[in-house]
Amino acid sequence: MKDIDTLRVASLQYWLRPIKNFEEFAEQASLWVINAADYKAKVVLFPEYFTLQLFSLHLSALPVPDLVRGVSHLKGLYIELFQKLSQTYEITIIAGSIPAESADKKLIHNECHVFSPNGSHGVQPKLRMTRFEKEDFGVGSPNDAHLKVFEASWGKFAVAICYDVEFPEIVRAAALQGALVLFVPSCTDDRQGYYRVRYCAQARAIxxxxxxxxxxxxxxxxxxxxxxxxxxxxAILTPSDYGFARDGILAEGVANTETMIVGDLNLKQLRESRANGTVLPLHDAQSGDLISQQVEIVRL
Incomplete structure (x- = not known):
């Protein structure tokens, strides 16, 4: 694998609007992939649970766990759609997330599918569930769920689905395996929830x-x-050092509008920063286990 210097990525603010059939969902999703490809992006990121748009195929509001399970039954169509789009437009698609049934059909979990233009296809399950997911959606984590680092032609990356980015150890594990980019598909219902994810995402970048x-x-x-x-x-967030965006924000959309942001990731600068940055947090953190074992409680 040859290192590349720059990677153009696109990230969506995806509008959940009522639809009448799966074809309307496919049309909306396809337009965003086409737009991303037109902007010469090599990767496009959809948000977590954007597939809940498929709730609107039901004429009545069923119990929420039943609605979620109903969406999981459309996973085959979802995979077929994005696999075709990825190959047709020669773009890697990180297709948000979709509810999925476990093999024994007893458990519903939340998983992100990653589609490569070469036809390969990977899956990253969500590792940590929010209370809302567990208590209202009836969604859990598979027993064999674990972090994956994907290796593309341009380098390594990982996916942390929404709440997962709030756990530093998850993302650190990906970085230690060489991940240069973390993709965070998110779904939040209020400002507080959004900024929990956003501030943690910025911290993980630094x-x-x-x-x-x-x-x-x-x-x-x-x-x-x-x-x-x-x-x-x-948002597209960067480390906080010379050579990166002044405020650590390469690009961001206007909140709560339907849009797509595009940014060029300077992977050469990133590699140089990891080797010789103003500070070296990724390298220096490798002594963290020793520090955590030597905590002293001081009574005052």
Whole structure:
């Protein structure tokens, strides 16, 4: 694999609007892939749970766990759609997330599918569930769920689905395996929830000297309380050092609008920063285990 200097990525603020059939969902998703390809992006990121748009195929508001399970039954169509789009437009698609049934059909989990133009296809399950997912959606984590680092022609990357980015150890593990970019598909219903994810994403960019790309759902489905509110803003975040964006923000959308942001990731600068930056948090953190074992409690 040959190192490349620059990678153009696109990230979506995807509007959840009512649809009448899967074809309308496919049309909306396809237009964003086409737009990203027109802008010469090599990767496009959809948000977590953007597939909940498929709730609106139901004429009545069923219990939420039943709606979620219903979306999982459309996973085959979802895979077929994005696999074809990736190959047709020669772009890597990180296709947000979709509910999926476990092999024994007892558990529903939340997983992100990654599609390569060469036809290969990977899956990253969400590792940590929010209370809302567990208590309202009935979604859990598979017993064999683990972090994956994907190796593309341009380098290594990882996916942390929304809440997962709030756990530093998850992202640090990816960085230590050589991931240069972290993609964070997110879905949050209010400002507080959004900024929990956003601020953690920015912290992960700094402490791991990596790019972090976040996508968001916006809009909503008024007939379905579980998907009626979304607060979102896509962002491309950088380390905080010379050679990167002054405020650590390479690009961001206007919050709560339907849009796509595009940015060029300077991977050469990133590699140089990891080797010889003003500070070296990724390298220096490798003594962290020793520090954590030597904590002293001082009573005052």
């Amino acid at each position: 402490e791991n000297q990596m790019y972090v790309v976040q996508s968001s759902t916006v809009g909503g489905l008024s007939r379905f309380p579980a998907a009626c509110l979304n607060y979102g803003q896509a």
